[in-house]
Amino acid sequence: MARPSHSHVKHEGASLTDAARDVLLNDGEQWTEMRAQVFDVLAEFTKPASAYDIAEQLGKMLGRRVAPNSIYRILDLFVAHNLALRVESRNAYLANDHPGCIHDCIFLVCDDCGATTHIDDDETGKTVRKAASQDGFRVKRPVIEVRGQCTACSEA
Incomplete structure (x- = not known):
């Protein structure tokens, strides 16, 4: 699913929900009350959520x-439309804070506290795709x- 060129904007709070809703609607899907509630709950988690x-x-x-x-x-719908990211090793999900952007990303998963962040890295993705x-x-x-x-755990 190709998206037009864009500015890379990270969202939070109501702005994140609005951006997610806009992506889903622009992709021809419905933004139901249940989907909105699930997205809002997912976005509140600071670590990947099952x-x-x-x-x-x-x-x-x-x-x-x-x-x-x-x-x-x-969640499957959200992942398909890039509103959520699936952390495979945890069978858990993160809200994508820039849902209008499609990038290959690298997840950094802390074995101690479970914190997971992602880094957009299209160059590494290109290398993996080519191989x-x-x-x-x-x-x-x-x-x-x-x-x-993670930094917090390594400094503790």
Whole structure:
């Protein structure tokens, strides 16, 4: 799904929700109340959140049980439209703070505290794509995760 050229703007709070909604609507999808609630809950997490984490938090807000299966479907939609990023090794998700941008990214995953950040690195992505295509492999999107220790944990 190619996007037109853009300025790289990171969003937070209401601006992030507005940007996510705009991307989904521009892609021809609906921005339902449930999708908005799931996105807002996901965006509140400071570490990657599982569908179960999101369902639990959303259930507390709504005062009723929310099935993780419905959360997974919404998260899959968010990942497909670049509103969320999936941290494969954790089977968890982060809200993409610049949802209008498509980049290959590298996740930095702290083994001690679980903090995960991502770095946009199109050059590394190009290298991975080239190596894969030379082997006849068709790449959808590289997922690179670097495990180690974040700055806060290494200074503790």
